[in-house]
Amino acid sequence: MTALEVACRNSDLPLTVQRRVILQALVGREDHPTADQILRQVRKRLPEVSRTTVYRVLDTLVELGLAVKICSPGKGARFDPRTDRHHHLVCVQCEKVMDFEAPRLNLLPLPDTRTRAFDILDYSIHFRGLCAGCKGRRVRVREKRVRRLPAKTTKRKAG
Amino acid sequence: MTALEVACRNSDLPLTVQRRVILQALVGREDHPTADQILRQVRKRLPEVSRTTVYRVLDTLVELGLAVKICSPGKGARFDPRTDRHHHLVCVQCEKVMDFEAPRLNLLPLPDTRTRAFDILDYSIHFRGLCAGCKGRRVRVREKRVRRLPAKTTKRKAG
DNA sequence: CTGACTGCAAAATATTTGCACAAAT
DNA sequence: ATTTGTGCAAATATTTTGCAGTCAG
Numbered sequence: 001m002t003a004l005e006v007a008c009r010n011s012d013l014p015l016t017v018q019r020r021v022i023l024q025a026l027v028g029r030e031d032h033p034t035a036d037q038i039l040r041q042v043r044k045r046l047p048e049v050s051r052t053t054v055y056r057v058l059d060t061l062v063e064l065g066l067a068v069k070i071c072s073p074g075k076g077a078r079f080d081p082r083t084d085r086h087h088h089l090v091c092v093q094c095e096k097v098m099d100f101e102a103p104r105l106n107l108l109p110l111p112d113t114r115t116r117a118f119d120i121l122d123y124s125i126h127f128r129g130l131c132a133g134c135k136g137r138r139v140r141v142r143e144k145r146v147r148r149l150p151a152k153t154t155k156r157k158a159g
Numbered sequence: 160m161t162a163l164e165v166a167c168r169n170s171d172l173p174l175t176v177q178r179r180v181i182l183q184a185l186v187g188r189e190d191h192p193t194a195d196q197i198l199r200q201v202r203k204r205l206p207e208v209s210r211t212t213v214y215r216v217l218d219t220l221v222e223l224g225l226a227v228k229i230c231s232p233g234k235g236a237r238f239d240p241r242t243d244r245h246h247h248l249v250c251v252q253c254e255k256v257m258d259f260e261a262p263r264l265n266l267l268p269l270p271d272t273r274t275r276a277f278d279i280l281d282y283s284i285h286f287r288g289l290c291a292g293c294k295g296r297r298v299r300v301r302e303k304r305v306r307r308l309p310a311k312t313t314k315r316k317a318g
Numbered sequence: 319c320t321g322a323c324t325g326c327a328a329a330a331t332a333t334t335t336g337c338a339c340a341a342a343t
Numbered sequence: 344a345t346t347t348g349t350g351c352a353a354a355t356a357t358t359t360t361g362c363a364g365t366c367a368g
Contacts, residue, residue, distance in 0.1 A: 012343095013342095013347080013348095014341075014343065014346085014347060015343090016341075016342070016347095016349080017341090018348080035333085036332080049350085050349070050350045050351070051332095051333090052333090052334080052349075052350065052351080053348080053349055055334075070230075070232065071230040071249060072231075073228050073229070073230050073236070075331075075357075076331085076332060076333090077232070077234065077332085077333085089277050092280070100270070105267065108284075110286075111259070111261050111264075111286070116291075117291035117294075118248050118257070118290055119288045119294050120248070120287070120288040122286075123284055123286045123287065124284070124285050124287070125267075125282055125284050126230055126282060126283050126284075127270070127277075127281075127282045128281050129277055129279040129280045130277070130280070132277065135276075172322080173322060173323070173367045173368065174367075175324080175367070176366090178323090195357080207325080208324085209325045209326070210357095210358090211324075211325065211326080211327095211358090212323080212324055212325070214358065214359080215359095216324095234333070234356070234357070235356080236357085236358085
């Protein structure tokens, strides 16, 4: 937990038990949890913690550079304890996000965006696709629509 | 709007005016709007449209392959009318997402993920950084904390 | 006509805010 | 002691759902 201590000291922020436990809950997870998932895990150790605090502390951790709010397709914001360059496999079906190591993709030359007035700090590649669990049952496209009158003879008006 | 007609015909879906207008509202926008932003734009032409319909139709458009629900850091889901391979500049400050053309980055060899049981369909690169508007005022890290008693003498109880 | 779609209202989910008390330095 | 943090409750924002009437084919 030294990283948190250092960061708090540097930023002149109190080192609270909540910050410690919430960061602890995030670190080591590779599933990019939502604030609520973190809340559940944190409450195992700190039952009194409030949802509000989890939201606030996660933001703080991001500000401190100890976590990243990742880009994800789903509803809730999701957090990543890894701040080093890495990539993601994103299941377009269940919206799971997995870390993906590809060292060869870590050295792409950062495009020159000076003309676009955008300072690039880092990048990550999102590989969209279907995860193991979803690739079998490719439900997609209108499950309901599948039932299309099972070969009935009712179609005729009257004969 | 032929693409929508074709897609609806293929999938045996009614071609409603809402679907037409909502897709129309999305096409041509490059700012990756949320459902609510689309709603506001759609209501200029179709004042009676409901928020529910916008959510549902956007999902339908995604299923039809006429739009993409993009990965973004913010709260609401955001949509992209572009379905071809392209990349994004994501402002970590204001969470704006801009399209970024980089043809040389469109031909990265898709990593072999067979061993990982994940079928990659496509990819896009997220360049994280600061947009023109945000790079000037790098507020970040605790705006409040900035006010640290500006050398006052008020420290005493009653002067 | 018929089945799917839309709009409404309400539920469910996700996130933020104001305030009083508690805790860290 | 001072300042920020936390928890609570309520406000907001976002998304989904059930149902009745409407519309496209």
